[in-house]
Amino acid sequence: MFKLTPSEIAIGLLLTAILLTSIACSAAARNEEFFGKTEPPKTNVLRYVTGDEPESLDPQLSSGQPEARIFMALYEGLVEYDAKTMDPVPAIAERWDENNDSSEFVFHLRHNARWSNGDSISARDFVYSFRRGVSPELLSRSASLAFYIRNAENYNQGAVFVLDPKTNQFLLARDFASQTSSSVVPLSESPLQSGTQEYKPTAAESTPDKETPFHQLMHSPERLTLPGDEKARNAILAKNPTIQGAVKDKTFVKVQAEDIGVEAIDDYTVRISLRQSTPFFVELLANQFFRLVPQKVVDRWGREWTNPAHIVTNGPFKMKSWRPYNEVEVERDPMYWDTANVGLDGIRFFPMSDQPTMMNLYRVGEVDAVQNHAIISAWIDAVRYKKDYMDAPEAAVIYIVMNTTKPPMNDIRVRRAFDLALDKETARKWRKIVKPLKGITPEGIFAGYPEPKTGSFDPAKARQLLTEAGYPVLDKGNGNFSCPSFPVGQVEYIYPTAPSNKITAEFWQAQWKQNLGVTVQLRSMEFKTFIDFRSRLEYKGFAFGGWSADYMDPFTFLGLFYTPENDNNTGWWDKHYVELLDEANRTPDRAKRYALLGQAEQLMMDAQPIIPIETAMVNWTKKPYVKGMYPNAGSLFPWKQVYIERDRGKWDYGTPSLAANNAGQMLISTPGN
Amino acid sequence: MLRFIIRRLLITIPTILVVITLTWGLVRLAPGNFYSTEKAIPRQIREKIKERYGWDKPLYVQYAKTIWPIVRHLDFGISLKYQGQPVSSIIARSVPVSAAIGLLAYVLALLVGVTFGSIAALKQNSKWDYGSMAMAMLGISIPNFVVGPLLVLVFSLTLYWLPPARWNGLWSANVILPVLTLSAIYMAYIARLTRAGMLEVLRSDYIRTARSKGLRERDVVIRHALRAGIMPVVSFTGPALAFLLTGTVVVEKIFALPGLGNYFIQAALNRDEPLIIGIVAFIAITLLLMNLLVDIAYAYLDPRIRY
Numbered sequence: 001m002f003k004l005t006p007s008e009i010a011i012g013l014l015l016t017a018i019l020l021t022s023i024a025c026s027a028a029a030r031n032e033e034f035f036g037k038t039e040p041p042k043t044n045v046l047r048y049v050t051g052d053e054p055e056s057l058d059p060q061l062s063s064g065q066p067e068a069r070i071f072m073a074l075y076e077g078l079v080e081y082d083a084k085t086m087d088p089v090p091a092i093a094e095r096w097d098e099n100n101d102s103s104e105f106v107f108h109l110r111h112n113a114r115w116s117n118g119d120s121i122s123a124r125d126f127v128y129s130f131r132r133g134v135s136p137e138l139l140s141r142s143a144s145l146a147f148y149i150r151n152a153e154n155y156n157q158g159a160v161f162v163l164d165p166k167t168n169q170f171l172l173a174r175d176f177a178s179q180t181s182s183s184v185v186p187l188s189e190s191p192l193q194s195g196t197q198e199y200k201p202t203a204a205e206s207t208p209d210k211e212t213p214f215h216q217l218m219h220s221p222e223r224l225t226l227p228g229d230e231k232a233r234n235a236i237l238a239k240n241p242t243i244q245g246a247v248k249d250k251t252f253v254k255v256q257a258e259d260i261g262v263e264a265i266d267d268y269t270v271r272i273s274l275r276q277s278t279p280f281f282v283e284l285l286a287n288q289f290f291r292l293v294p295q296k297v298v299d300r301w302g303r304e305w306t307n308p309a310h311i312v313t314n315g316p317f318k319m320k321s322w323r324p325y326n327e328v329e330v331e332r333d334p335m336y337w338d339t340a341n342v343g344l345d346g347i348r349f350f351p352m353s354d355q356p357t358m359m360n361l362y363r364v365g366e367v368d369a370v371q372n373h374a375i376i377s378a379w380i381d382a383v384r385y386k387k388d389y390m391d392a393p394e395a396a397v398i399y400i401v402m403n404t405t406k407p408p409m410n411d412i413r414v415r416r417a418f419d420l421a422l423d424k425e426t427a428r429k430w431r432k433i434v435k436p437l438k439g440i441t442p443e444g445i446f447a448g449y450p451e452p453k454t455g456s457f458d459p460a461k462a463r464q465l466l467t468e469a470g471y472p473v474l475d476k477g478n479g480n481f482s483c484p485s486f487p488v489g490q491v492e493y494i495y496p497t498a499p500s501n502k503i504t505a506e507f508w509q510a511q512w513k514q515n516l517g518v519t520v521q522l523r524s525m526e527f528k529t530f531i532d533f534r535s536r537l538e539y540k541g542f543a544f545g546g547w548s549a550d551y552m553d554p555f556t557f558l559g560l561f562y563t564p565e566n567d568n569n570t571g572w573w574d575k576h577y578v579e580l581l582d583e584a585n586r587t588p589d590r591a592k593r594y595a596l597l598g599q600a601e602q603l604m605m606d607a608q609p610i611i612p613i614e615t616a617m618v619n620w621t622k623k624p625y626v627k628g629m630y631p632n633a634g635s636l637f638p639w640k641q642v643y644i645e646r647d648r649g650k651w652d653y654g655t656p657s658l659a660a661n662n663a664g665q666m667l668i669s670t671p672g673n
Numbered sequence: 674m675l676r677f678i679i680r681r682l683l684i685t686i687p688t689i690l691v692v693i694t695l696t697w698g699l700v701r702l703a704p705g706n707f708y709s710t711e712k713a714i715p716r717q718i719r720e721k722i723k724e725r726y727g728w729d730k731p732l733y734v735q736y737a738k739t740i741w742p743i744v745r746h747l748d749f750g751i752s753l754k755y756q757g758q759p760v761s762s763i764i765a766r767s768v769p770v771s772a773a774i775g776l777l778a779y780v781l782a783l784l785v786g787v788t789f790g791s792i793a794a795l796k797q798n799s800k801w802d803y804g805s806m807a808m809a810m811l812g813i814s815i816p817n818f819v820v821g822p823l824l825v826l827v828f829s830l831t832l833y834w835l836p837p838a839r840w841n842g843l844w845s846a847n848v849i850l851p852v853l854t855l856s857a858i859y860m861a862y863i864a865r866l867t868r869a870g871m872l873e874v875l876r877s878d879y880i881r882t883a884r885s886k887g888l889r890e891r892d893v894v895i896r897h898a899l900r901a902g903i904m905p906v907v908s909f910t911g912p913a914l915a916f917l918l919t920g921t922v923v924v925e926k927i928f929a930l931p932g933l934g935n936y937f938i939q940a941a942l943n944r945d946e947p948l949i950i951g952i953v954a955f956i957a958i959t960l961l962l963m964n965l966l967v968d969i970a971y972a973y974l975d976p977r978i979r980y
Contacts, residue, residue: 053939056756063712082955139725141708144715157717303757324766325931326840350839352929353939356822361929362836364829462968528944535713546711567713 004436006215012337031663033653036363040625044644045346047367049358049374053325053351056248057306060133063142065635068288073317073639074206077293078107078126078270079282084630084658086395086552088282092292092314092450093270097209098227099199101586102279103186104218106189106199106209112337115294116318121184123264123609128295133156142289145550148278150188150261151219160252171224171250174187176243183587185221187534188196188261188273194220197320209271214263218273226401228254277586279593280553289552291640316342316640317575318375325351334639342626343643359383362621368644369622372635377500378430383621390631391655394551397437397557400493400542400611401534405571408487409541411546412608413469419611420455427507427614434614439601441554442615444635448591449554450598454612459515466516473517490539492521495532501544504613534569545569545610548636553595555585560656561604572609624651630658674972685961690740692957693950697739700946701732709754714893725865726753739950754943760951763936766840768918768955770931771925773843775917777852779910780861781931787903794875794902795894805864812861821854821927851928854920859913863906871902890975900974907974911967915960919952 011141043048051066059071072080078096079088093107113121134143134156147153162171187198192215199208224506226247228232237244245319260274274281284290294305294312299311308322316338317330331346335340350367352358358374361367372394375383383389402409402418407431409415428434435443455461463473463481471486493508495501505522513519520541523534534543543567549556560568562578577600627650629642645651674884676798677747681819707713709724723729727738742748749760763899789805796802829837841847875898940948972978 055754058756061756066790100817136721139718139721141710141718143712143718153717156723176953206972282700294810306757323931324763325935350929352838353935354926357838357927357929360825360830361839364833366836366839526705527942530704530705530766531709531711535709550712565716 007106009336014484015316027072030189032626033386034388035359035364035383035621038623038625039365040623040644041368043346044344045348046344046369046626046644047072047348047350047638047644048353049361049367050349050371051351051371052353053266054328057319057322058310059291059295060129060138060140060142063289066351068636069371070328070330071288072315072636073349074313074315074319075284075288075293076113076315077291078109078288078321079498080638081286081552081632083628083641084632085632086286086632086634088286095200095204096282097199097205098282099187099189100588102277102281103188103274103586104198105272105274105281106265107270107272108204110337111268113314114337116313116333117294117314118333118335119294119296120616121292121314122267124267124269125292125295126270127262127264129181129260130290131260132293132295132298133289134260135257140277140289142287142428144288144331145284145287148274148281148284150273150275151255152171153258153262154252154255154273155257155260157233158416159225160228160233160257161223161225161255162247163251163253165249165251167458170253170451171246171330172447173222173224176224182219185509186274186277186586188218189222190219192216202482208571209269212263212265215271215273216263218261218263222275225255226252228252240626256367257352271381276582278586279588279590280551280555283506283551285509317344317413318345320346336568338640342375342640344639346459347639352371359621362623367631368626370620373619375621377431377503380619384386386621388621388624389655390618390620390622392618392631393633394444394616394635395442395445395552395556395633397440397441397442397547398613398616399437399545399547400613401545401569402611403537403539403571404541404609405537406490406540408471408490411469414471415608416455416610417462417469418512418609420458420465422511422611422613423457423515424613425457426513427504430507431504431614433619435613435617439612439613440610441557441601442549442633444615445549445552446594447500449594452466452598452602454605454621466518477516478530479514481515483517484532486516488521491518492533492539493542493544494523494525494530494533495538495544496527497524503542535566537566537569538573540617542571542611546644548616550634554594554601555581558597568609572604572607574603574607577603622652624653627652630656674969678969680894681965681968685958688961690744691939693740693743693943693954694736695948696953697736697946700949703944705944708944709944712972716740732927739946741949743954748893749954750947752940752945752948754939754945754948760947763948764951764955766893767920767931767933767936770840770930771920771934772786772933773849773916774851774855774924774930775920777848778856779859779914779917782856784864785856786860786863787867787899788908791871791894793868794866794871797872802868806868809861809864809955810891812857813865815857815894816923817854817921818923818927820857821850821924824850824854825927827867838927840928840930847928851930854927857893859917862909862913866905867903868910870905873896873920874902877901879969906977907970908967910970911963915956915963918963919959922955931957 031458050069054063054067054070055062059075060514076091078091078093082089094110095108096118097106111125115121130149132138134146134152135155135160144650145155164171192198228235235559236297239246261516263271265271269582284615292314295635297310297312300353301307304310311319313319313333316333316336320329320331322328328349329346332342333345336342355374355376356515358370359379362370381621384391402415404410408433424436428436437443438454441449463583466473466483471483473481476482495505502524507519509522531541541593547560561572562581564573575658580596580603580632584593584600587596588595618635620635622629626645629637708719727735741749752758752760752763755763793802793805825837828835836847837847839847878897880893883897920932920937922934922938924930925932925934936948937952942951
């Protein structure tokens with residue numbers, strides 16, 4: 001009998017392992033048309049990986065994208081996203097009118113919409129849902145999406161009006177406005193006007209909708225509001241003697257749900273009055289936050305209303321079962337008004353967080369489609385040339401924020417130098433699935449939007465700028481540079497811990513070293529630690545930045561720099577920028593509005609609080625037999641159009657085109673673009 | 674014996690309170706909080722959320738508000754992230770999954786580990802010995818985040834024999850790969866512990882006596898040697914079982930299992946304070962109980978130990 005030494009056995013086992021691995025790898029690399037099995041499921045039930053476990057099944061409480069996709073099956077609102085363009089398309093509202101400065105909207109509802117329990121849906125359901133969404137009791141983190149609606153913010157914040165008990169009149173905000181503010185009063189707050197000044201007549205409706213006392217009230221000047229909390233109110237009054245004098249002997253009246261600008265004119269007409277011109281308001285309404293919730297069920301069960309035993313919904317699908325962290329299963333709702341056009345019998349949403357696990361399930365054919373960004377960068381080349389890979393731009397951007405409040409980054413020349421020193425073109429080729437970015441709005445998403453003109457890779461100019469800023473860059477020959485006077489101790493690049501963030505960070509670090517002779521230290525941080533650190537502007541120099549659209553309008557990106565409260569994490573804010581955005585939003589003509597928004601973006605980029613890096617691309621797969629699912633810019637899918645095609649001849653061989661009217665055409669993904 | 678058990682149980686209570694207090698303090702010390710999100714929540718809404726959860730109150734009030742419901746009726750509150758779901762129900766539904774996988778893995782590890790460990794000890798320096806110890810070495814040194822994907826690669830993606838992930842109840846093929854992955858390292862440890870324990874016992878006087886009495890080798894090994902030889906395994910079992918029952922983060926993530934480990938890591942990342950405290954308390958209780966069980970088992974297995 002032969003005898004093996006332990007090391008021989010160990011080596012033997014190791015070799016076996018390597019052999020097995022290589023067999024498996026070669027199987028993976030085989031030149032298959034698709035990534036894994038393409039056997040359609042036996043039933044018309046789609047199996048989909050939607051990402052993390054849903055926080056809640058209440059559409060007004062959860063703001064995440066994994067939840068959004070579940071909500072799109074269960075709930076419907078006034079409008080729905082278009083499957084390809086993500087523009088708002090009619091849902092429960094059949095059509096709508098917009099007033100002349102986009103500050104008021106009237107929605108006409110279909111008469112046949114029903115809840116999953118058979119109750120019919122009326123305008124009052126919308127009034128209820130919108131009031132609930134912004135109520136201080138619900139405390140939704142998404143409530144600010146609805147703050148464009150008149151008094152919604154006041155109600156949400158528990159503010160008070162000031163009533164003069166003698167005259168029974170409310171004090172008005174305009175009487176206390178500072179002289180310098182030259183705000184333009186929107187039509188929704190101006191006295192009601194007759195005829196075409198308010199609404200343009202449309203083919204469907206030649207005369208405006210019915211007048212109501214509530215509408216008159218909405219069209220009165222904005223009332224003065226003060227914080228409901230006494231401490232906060234007194235602090236404001238102490239600072240403003242005029243108001244303090246005026247509110248003496250007056251009564252404070254709490255802003256009520258009934259005060260917000262949402263009105264049921266009749267059973268099937270909803271009028272929404274806004275506090276300002278909001279041309280993107282209908283786009284916003286497709287968001288999950290504005291979908292209907294059932295008053296009867298919420299009143300009866302409170303927080304427990306989303307329990308599968310109680311839940312009532314109004315979308316194309318209704319709840320079948322919910323096993324947390326395992327599966328949310330929905331089935332076709334026969335009560336749904338358009339159930340005849342619903343292509344699937346049900347959807348099984350699988351929550352999970354590990355991307356390789358998602359792709360493994362996809363490969364063996366246990367799921368039919370996966371969430372966006374399911375493919376980790378190491379796998380990209382193995383997947384992106386397959387015909388089930390979805391190749392399309394995404395309404396999301398990656399950039400680097402700079403702390404403009406601390407030296408040396410408070411010098412615009414330094415900020416520009418660090419931008420010009422990055423060879424983003426090379427980075428993009430190496431990152432493979434991204435598109436260029438010029439400012440903060442993604443490229444190729446908003447047709448007709450003028451991109452800002454910003455500098456491209458120019459290391460010589462970068463060195464010159466840095467020298468001008470007082471940090472001379474010395475040429476050491478052989479293409480090496482050094483910048484000994486630059487305070488490297490005062491800058492670093494921080495990013496949330498993730499392998500993909502690390503490799504890009506190292507790339508930028510190498511570029512700065514090579515082109516400026518400056519070594520920027522890198523520091524990775526746990527996600528929440530990072531978020532907190534960045535938003536307090538405690539970071540030195542540079543930090544990772546990213547943003548994705550909440551609604552399909554450039555304002556969702558530009559609005560980041562709108563408030564002086566540092567939502568953009570750079571410390572940069574400019575009044576002119578805000579004025580340009582306001583003017584743009586008052587402009588009804590789309591092209592002119594885009595031009596103004598573009599001007600604002602140019603102004604921002606001239607000040608360079610950020611270094612634009614890249615526009616993201618969607619990054620997911622669906623089996624060729626899954627039809628009606630398009631790689632749109634927000635990865636949100638109107639499920640009723642999705643179906644399972646059993647005829648191989650009609651399958652998708654390549655990324656389905658996103659162009660509006662050529663559903664049959666394919667965009668074969670070509671390597672290298 | 675009974676007094677010993679009661680005393681140990683009583684000590685458990687202050688221990689758990691200390692654990693909860695420490696956890697609470699650590700969560701408070703951690704930078705960031707539940708509402709630090711990529712999309713900044715507007716300041717006014719953040720303030721209101723603080724008010725709702727009492728985070729604007731002095732720290733001692735917050736501490737009292739956390740600890741008092743726990744002391745009074747074991748109420749750990751409601752998860753911040755999974756809105757409306759009580760911590761107790763999250764634990765109640767995820768522990769069975771973790772425990773099932775963990776228990777199966779441990780039983781498998783015991784069967785295989787003790788068998789091969791004993792064989793290795795009985796046939797010391799044979800190819801059996803070297804073979805099983807080499808396997809054990811591999812099992813210990815390859816982490817489960819490598820074992821798991823490797824098993825998936827071979828049995829799911831190449832051979833298409835087993836599903837690569839997801840939970841379909843205990844009696845489904847989905848259980849096989851996570852159980853194998855989880856048990857690998859325990860199998861290896863147990864094999865090594867058994868071998869070491871057995872080698873020591875097999876050389877002792879009472880085994881020689883037993884043999885010289887003319888007992889059959891099978892009786893010597895199983896009735897005399899094994900009983901004492903697996904004592905190291907028994908003391909290893911307590912903490913090992915506690916960890917296995919309360920879920921293992923890596924395996925649950927790789928195989929997308931709805932177990933406690935998954936919730937634990939998410940709770941920590943989300944700064945979901947009530948859920949973190951609840952799960953830590955649960956794990957601490959399990960650990961203490963398991964250690965108590967081990968001590969009782971000692972007394973049963975080793976006639977020399979009396980409490």
